[in-house]
Amino acid sequence: MHKSYERIIIGDLLHKYPFAAGYFEQNKMDIKGHEDKTVEEFLDRYTDEEREEWAIDKEKITSDLNHYIEQMISFLGLDKDRVDSITILAGRDKAGNPETFEKLTIHSSEIISIVGPTGSGKSRLLADIEWAANKDTPTQRTVLINGELPDKSLRYSTSNKLVAQLSQNMNFVMDLSVGEFIELHARSRMVENIEEMTQRIIDAANDLAGEKFDLETPITGLSGGQSRALMIADTAILSTSPIVLIDEIENAGIDRKRALNLLVSEEKIVLMATHDPSLALIADKRIIIKNGGIHKVMETRAEEKSILSELEKMDLIISKMRSSLRNGEVLNHKYIKGEV
């Protein structure tokens, strides 16, 4: 089993698995005041010397943590009906040639990006997963859930959907406030503690959005970034679908890394088609699509992860230039040097 609970924000981890507190206590990890960090970030605070002095073995601590939580989940019977993995079995590309991989298994809390030229078949792959393809789509692929062919009723079930789609454009037409919108959604999901849920969702959404909004804001008045943040928080916290498919997240008005972390912390399997290098590198693995077929599956390397922060600086420069242009300002070289 491949699980990475160390990448979940500690506060969320304790909310979902209160028994995790026992692990931290046993290992003398004083997490108080660090609930907003992931376990990984908590451990990374130590310097090399401190690690040596107190014999802190990050790898061992995280692998034991994952093992402990898995055991408790199984012991408490929390694993019934859970989707732990999806497996894609190879089909054919547009020319009818067999795909050059045999099978690909993706586990919950993993982020996979799908890259490839325009028209190469990225959305088709997402659609195959949503449909739980069984050699009955143009690609002839097969999708397994927990290693098995899923029941066909999944395709038509509205309450038990396998996949939540996050599309690029959220055009709200309803005349509702943000609070009413979340409440409507929570009621349709038959959630008991609606007030608490609503608060969690708005807090999470505000954590992701550049500009804050509240429960009274009309949804038609939300900016693009705010509505994306609301939809992501809503999908992460309220949706029961174990798989989230994303067709690109625009890099405006939203902290995309946090957004993906939030989805992962709710144990979703996240697949996103993207043309954006930063998003592609945030993922654990990337699928390269060529002429309608899965051409390669690559792990994101440590060096690639390390250039991510440079890329983020470049993204920031571009977003500043975009907003200055929009405000009718004149650009200069200071923008490129990151001095604005």
Ligand SMILES: Nc1ncnc2c1ncn2[C@@H]1O[C@H](COP(=O)(O)OP(=O)(O)OP(=O)(O)O)[C@@H](O)[C@H]1O
């Ligand atoms: N293996 C395949 N066999 C036959 N048709 C395919 C295959 N893969 C993709 N297609 C078809 O090719 C077309 C383009 O694919 P798709 O829309 O998925 O591309 P895309 O990579 O998402 O493009 P964009 O980057 O522009 O969004 C679609 O009509 C899709 O059904």
